[in-house]
Amino acid sequence: MPDLSAGQVTGDPEQRDRPGPAGPPGPVLSAEALAVSYGRVRALRSASLSVRPGGLVLVLGLNGAGKTTLMRALAGLVPVRAGRVSLCGRDVTRLPAHRRARRGISLVPEGRGVLPGLTVRDNLDLGWHTAPRGRRESLDATISRVLELFPVLDRKSGQDCRTLSGGEMQMLAIGRALASRPSVLLLDEPSLGLAPKITATVYAALGQLAADGVATVIVEQKAVPLPVVPDTVLVLRNGSAVHEVHGAKPSDQELARLYLSETGTAPGEEA
Ligand code: ATP
Numbered sequence: 318m319p320d321l322s323a324g325q326v327t328g329d330p331e332q333r334d335r336p337g338p339a340g341p342p343g344p345v346l347s348a349e350a351l352a353v354s355y356g357r358v359r360a361l362r363s364a365s366l367s368v369r370p371g372g373l374v375l376v377l378g379l380n381g382a383g384k385t386t387l388m389r390a391l392a393g394l395v396p397v398r399a400g401r402v403s404l405c406g407r408d409v410t411r412l413p414a415h416r417r418a419r420r421g422i423s424l425v426p427e428g429r430g431v432l433p434g435l436t437v438r439d440n441l442d443l444g445w446h447t448a449p450r451g452r453r454e455s456l457d458a459t460i461s462r463v464l465e466l467f468p469v470l471d472r473k474s475g476q477d478c479r480t481l482s483g484g485e486m487q488m489l490a491i492g493r494a495l496a497s498r499p500s501v502l503l504l505d506e507p508s509l510g511l512a513p514k515i516t517a518t519v520y521a522a523l524g525q526l527a528a529d530g531v532a533t534v535i536v537e538q539k540a541v542p543l544p545v546v547p548d549t550v551l552v553l554r555n556g557s558a559v560h561e562v563h564g565a566k567p568s569d570q571e572l573a574r575l576y577l578s579e580t581g582t583a584p585g586e587e588a
Pocket residue numbers: 355358359360361378379380381382383384385386387427538
């Protein structure tokens with residue numbers, strides 16, 4: 318199984334917050350009562366979560382619930398109006414996105430963000446180049462680990478990434494993020510536009526990341542086939558957490574009840 322965990326703490330000041338292979342006892346990433354506004358729009362009113370090394374947090378919510386805003390706030394891409402983000406116990410709330418990335422937070426945005434015109438391999442190599450020097454294994458070792466996780470990318474490594482299917486493109490986006498050797502992976506709607514079977518393949522790989530110690534936060538609009546029991550399932554509505562389940566997958570009935578209360582439809586149906 319490929320080891321894509323955060324690895325050793327080094328002398329690099331940007332690296333000191335990274336957990337070692339065994340991970341620290343506490344959460345690697347936590348957010349307390351985050352609030353974000355875009356002008357007069359209160360996109361996120363209050364959201365809290367924490368994820369441990371190898372842990373998984375799933376955030377569910379309908380269109381406009383504030384999921385992307387939460388991810389952007391965790392990654393440092395939008396300023397927070399209130400609340401706090403901590404990485405390995407250190408306050409990073411005011412740290413810009415590129416410095417959070419250097420400390421191990423990697424975001425795969427909705428729409429994937431791979432670079433068209435470049436080959437699959439070039440996209441993966443770019444991910445490796447964004448890994449801090451003190452944390453880099455050799456390029457080849459890192460990329461082989463990613464390709465072990467997503468063998469289809471190996472077969473297509475010389476192709477322009479625009480020729481990939483939606484599922485392969487999602488795997489490439491996740492692979493590129495992993496090549497940067499994150500300690501926390503943030504995935505914004507990885508199942509968007511994917512057939513259920515392909516979604517299951519992508520999620521199965523995410524199960525291996527958990528085993529390797531990578532902390533993962535995923536947002537989705539609907540329930541997905543989780544490979545491991547999540548630490549937390551958080552349901553966002555109108556920018557606030559309205560429901561939390563800890564240490565268990567919510568039952569289909571529980572999810573249906575939460576969604577029905579707002580939309581009159583069950584998860585997965587058109588609202
Ligand atoms: P979706 O599932 O459709 O991506 P979401 O849960 O990710 O939705 P956000 O994209 O976080 O929701 O948006 C939360 C709220 O903030 C929405 O009302 C949205 O219209 C608003 N919003 C998002 N981005 C901006 C922006 N740049 N300027 C103003 N309002 C915004």
